[in-house]
Amino acid sequence: MAIIEVDSLTKRYPLPNKKSEAFLAVNAISLRIEEGEIYGILGPNGAGKTTTLEMLEGLTDIDSGIALIDGIDVQENPYAVKQRIGVQLQANEYFDGVSLVELLTLFAALYDRHVDPLALLDRVNLRDKANAKPTQLSGGQQQRFSIACALVNDPKVLFLDEPTTGLDPQAKHNLWALIRELNNGGMTIVLTTHNMEEAETLCNRIAIMDHGSLVAEDTPQALILKHAPEPPSAPIHGDIEDVFLALTGHGLRD
Ligand code: ATP
Numbered sequence: 001m002a003i004i005e006v007d008s009l010t011k012r013y014p015l016p017n018k019k020s021e022a023f024l025a026v027n028a029i030s031l032r033i034e035e036g037e038i039y040g041i042l043g044p045n046g047a048g049k050t051t052t053l054e055m056l057e058g059l060t061d062i063d064s065g066i067a068l069i070d071g072i073d074v075q076e077n078p079y080a081v082k083q084r085i086g087v088q089l090q091a092n093e094y095f096d097g098v099s100l101v102e103l104l105t106l107f108a109a110l111y112d113r114h115v116d117p118l119a120l121l122d123r124v125n126l127r128d129k130a131n132a133k134p135t136q137l138s139g140g141q142q143q144r145f146s147i148a149c150a151l152v153n154d155p156k157v158l159f160l161d162e163p164t165t166g167l168d169p170q171a172k173h174n175l176w177a178l179i180r181e182l183n184n185g186g187m188t189i190v191l192t193t194h195n196m197e198e199a200e201t202l203c204n205r206i207a208i209m210d211h212g213s214l215v216a217e218d219t220p221q222a223l224i225l226k227h228a229p230e231p232p233s234a235p236i237h238g239d240i241e242d243v244f245l246a247l248t249g250h251g252l253r254d
Contacts, residue, residue: 001034001035002032002033002034002035003033003034003035003069003070003156003157003188004031004032004033004039004056004067004068004069004157004188004190005032005066005067005068006029006030006031006032006056006065006066006067006068007030007065007066007067008028008029008030008064008065008066009026009028009029009030009052009055009062009064009065009066009067010024010026010027010028010029010062010063010064010065011024011025011026011048011051011052011055011060011062011063011212012024012025012063013025023212024212025048025051025212026048026051026052026055026212027048027211027212027213028064028065028213029048029052029065029209029212029213029214030065030214031207031214031217033188033190033205034188035156035186035188036183036186036187036188037188037189037204037205038179038180038183038188038189038191038202038203038204039188039189039190039191039203039204039205039206039207040191040192040193040198040199040202040203040205040206040207041053041190041191041192041193041206041207041209042192042193042194042196042199042206042207042208042209043208043209043210044210047209047210047211047212048209048211048212048213049161049192049209050161050192052209053159053161053190053192055067055074056069056074056085056159056190057085057087057159058074058078058081058082059087062074062075069081069084069085069157070084070156070157072084082153083111083153084153084155084156084157085155085156085157085158085159086147086150086151086152086153086155086157086158086159087150087158087159088143088146088147088149088150088158088159088160088161088163094134096133096135097133098133098134099130099131099132099133100117100121100126100129100130100131100132100133100134100145100148101117101118101121101130101131103134103149104117104120104121104148104149104152105117107149107152108152108153111152111153113152113153113154115152117130118130120148120151120152121148123148123151123178123181124144124145124147124148124178125144125174125178126141126144126145126148129141129145138171139166139167139171140167140168140170140171140172140174140175143163143164143167143171143175144174144175144178147160147163147175147178151182155187156187156188157187157188157189157190158182158187158188158189158190159190159191160179160189160190160191160192161191161192162191162192162193162194163175163179163191163193164176164193164195164198165193165194165195168244168248169241169244169245169248170244170245170248172195172198173245176198176201176202179191179202180202191203199220200220200224203220204219205217205218205219205220206218206219206220206223208223
């Protein structure tokens with residue numbers, strides 16, 4: 001069953017150097033995302049990935065087209081959609097001086113929900129930081145905390161905008177493990193990424209955007225067979241990422 005259905009979704013923005021004219025940041029894209037998928041959106045800088053996510057999340061107005069999440073029209077009923085989705089933003093800024101536990105309690109209250117903040121912190125492996133302030137967390141810990149914030153309303157769909165950008169290989173693998181765990185529990189995950197390994201190993205299907213349009217959509221394997229069928233020359237050893245992990249890795253959940 002499709003949990004996200006998008007038909008001819010379009011967004012125009014004014015041209016930076018000619019404000020009276022507009023360009024298509026997202027150009028009539030249509031897609032269906034099945035319940036339980038990890039769905040990746042790839043594309044060069046400025047391709048329209050974040051704008052697409054923001055329209056689905058109800059954070060940016062839709063100029064034309066239709067987006068349904070769990071059968072609910074995003075434009076007509078944004079409040080009902082927000083109850084069903086979790087959103088992790090590219091950069092999170094939290095109130096200074098408030099602990100992780102207090103912030104999770106506050107976010108839950110915004111959704112009119114009661115959560116067990118420590119149980120949520122357990123899910124993202126941050127219980128030992130319960131009384132820390134967000135500014136006291138490392139980059140990877142902040143990313144995991146922003147996912148905990150996105151989970152306060154027990155969403156059916158989780159949107160992640162470049163979740164592993166800037167993370168070291170170990171933190172990146174930790175986050176992939178967390179995403180897989182959430183997905184194994186039945187959550188649909190939609191993410192954008194510039195990390196090709198992330199797209200290939202984590203995502204069930206990938207959409208590739210360029211200049212606002214959807215240029216391809218399929219499983220990673222099918223896309224490779226269709227667009228890059230030549231086998232690479234056989235690698236004779238691992239790469240620097242493997243060296244980094246061998247020397248600094250302490251197990252995925254550390
Ligand atoms: P990146 O990989 O760099 O994050 P992206 O694919 O997410 O890029 P978007 O952020 O969706 O790209 O931007 C798509 C286009 O829309 C870009 O040309 C961008 O400059 C433009 N754009 C985005 N937000 C606005 C805005 N609020 N006003 C005007 N133009 C915007």
